[in-house]
Amino acid sequence: MMNETKIDWAEMSWNPVTGCYHGCPYCYARRTAHRFDAGMEDPTPLPGGLHVLDHKIKATPYPYGFEPTMHRYRLDQPERQTEGRTVFVCSMADLFGRWVPTKWICDVLDACQRAPQHRYLFLTKNPARYLELDHLALLPHSENFWYGSTVANMDAVGMYPMPHANINTFWSMEPLLGPVDMDAAEGLPAWVILGAETGNRKGKVIPKREWVDQLAAFCAENEIPVFYKGNLREHFPDLPASALPWEV
Ligand code: SF4
Secondary structure (H helix, E strand, O other): OOEOOOOOOEEEEEEEEEEEEEEEEEEOOHHHHOOOOOOOOOOOOOOOEEEEEEOOOOOOOOOOOOOEEHHHOOOOOOHHHOOEEOOOOOOOOOOOOOOOOHHHHHHOOOOOOOOOOOOOEEEEEEOOHHHHHOOOOOOOOOEEEEEEEEEEHHHOOOOOOOOOOEEEEEEEEEEOOOOOHHOOOOOOOOOOEEEEOOOOOOOOOOOOHHHHHHHHHHHHHOOOOOOOOOOOOOOOOOOOOOOOOHHH
């Protein structure tokens, strides 16, 4: 089923694919998956440590831990939810990771297209995959599809030749790990999310106020709405109100 989410910029999360090989040190999804990992053996694993499940496993949503898994039985869930919601797709994976079979991605995008009552938010650390799919005419340009890229610091900015004029894009700058000069990017997103790292990881980065103010000023100048996450407001309670681009 689709789940209510604590993520404050979406209403539901939906995870037809779980698991990720990026290995980010601050990953909450990996911690969660390992907590529920039943250590099951897959009788028919795919090459590359990938798994496909046709039926729900009652004991745990993560039978193969954080190894990439397609949960095929979840693909009809958006259709079954008739009331339109804002859905974060694959909060427990990177659906566009380079290891994900194109067929899996297409199956998820098709499921979204079959349920146009919802708004879909995708997020990746591998936006090159958006471009690859787009070149193959496999990336829907629907108005209710939002393609997000994680930009934690300047290292990521050079990776983002998005957006195309005719698709909705956003940057999730969460966790913000350093100053970011958005002016250095090739294309600007239509929306920005700013957030801080949660948890108590050794080496956790607390964003500096000047990083946030600089981004806020750039976005104001370029008319880009900004959503300030609750975990950033904990550090800076006086931040301005958040904006969602479909409400502006
Ligand atoms: S990309 Fe996301 S899901 Fe993958 S390891 Fe990093 S934080 Fe976790």
